[in-house]
Ligand SMILES: NC(=O)c1ccc[n+]([C@@H]2O[C@H](COP(=O)([O-])OP(=O)(O)OC[C@H]3O[C@@H](n4cnc5c(N)ncnc54)[C@H](O)[C@@H]3O)[C@@H](O)[C@H]2O)c1
């Protein structure tokens with residue numbers, strides 16, 4: 001079967017890679033940024049300066065919120081339509097970069113609705129007006145190299161993935177200096193997001209040799225560097241920026257699985273209870289449960305075994321290796337101060353006796369969350385296709401932190 005492996009035309013990496021902006025050609029550039037961290041640490045000014053050195057007029061779209069909304073996308077696209085950039089440069093974490101990708105679609109095709117955008121691999125040709133550069137400042141989503149953008153519909157409380165190789169950026173800048181300013185909690189969450197990307201891509205039903213290689217290398221590096229990066233070791237922090245990008249290269253073409261389906265459908269659905277379940281933390285809690293569930297598929301079990309071997313975990317049979325991998329991920333969560341279940345997830349994301357999602361609310365919403373998770377774009381490439389009943393059981397295990405035995 002024909003498959004496709006698609007990446008940005010250029011990936012500039014290493015310290016100082018931000019300077020690559022100086023070499024861009026064009027008349028007008030818009031820079032999309034988030035809530036202020038990039039401004040505070042001087043990266044926004046530097047980026048603007050480099051683009052001006054390249055002879056471009058620069059406009060800034062600021063204040064893109066975490067887990068960006070459809071409204072933010074439409075507002076930003078209107079600014080682009082008015083300004084007419086030939087470069088869109090998005091700087092920050094997954095949120096501003098994802099929002100900028102969706103703005104780009106709307107800028108190129110003003111008639112497009114959000115519903116149109118969400119048709120999987122159904123986008124029209126982009127780059128008729130602008131090219132796209134992504135500069136990542138967190139070490140997790142790897143959206144700088146991926147064909148995805150995650151936008152939240154707050155009316156429905158659902159995160160929708162936009163998926164199409166058209167939105168794979170033209171240029172990715174992976175400059176570890178930008179990641180050095182991350183607070184510890186962000187290191188933990190985004191790092192577990194990256195590990196989940198690599199593991200889900202490795203067992204995905206559409207994985208290939210092209211995606212296996214970066215996935216395995218990412219897993220090895222994350223095992224070596226994530227806890228040290230959390231402990232403020234800056235060499236490890238720099239390595240994590242590369243590792244998460246490799247994981248992105250793996251999952252952009254190799255796709256993901258139901259850890260992400262469940263994270264997308266639980267992230268914003270309890271926002272009315274006072275908080276989000278942060279994407280990376282959701283993945284970290286659900287990953288061990290999904291490994292246990294998927295390992296009932298013989299092919300997936302074997303592949304988890306291969307991962308455990310590359311990580312030099314204990315075990316001689318595949319069952320033992322799967323158990324060791326699950327134990328390893330749970331141990332990581334402990335070291336990174338991430339709880340093991342939604343019930344124990346505090347509004348501040350730290351483990352607590354009683355988290356911000358009450359049991360009653362969870363159980364009321366469970367059937368619809370499960371139905372939505374099954375419909376998520378990430379479910380199709382998971383090794384097992386869960387029924388409604390199985391998905392509800394799985395989500396319950398993720399809430400109470402109980403063992404998966406089905
Ligand atoms: N497109 C994809 O392929 C993909 C994959 C996984 C997740 N996502 C999505 O990405 C979003 C999460 O992105 P994220 O985890 O990168 O976080 P984020 O972009 O939401 O940023 C979180 C916070 O960290 C701050 N921040 C960012 N970089 C910083 C730095 N270097 N120093 C200090 N503070 C910094 C931001 O200002 C923000 O307050 C979610 O919406 C998730 O669903 C997308």
Ligand SMILES: [Zn+2]
Nearest residue numbers: 141193197260
């Ligand atoms: Zn993710």
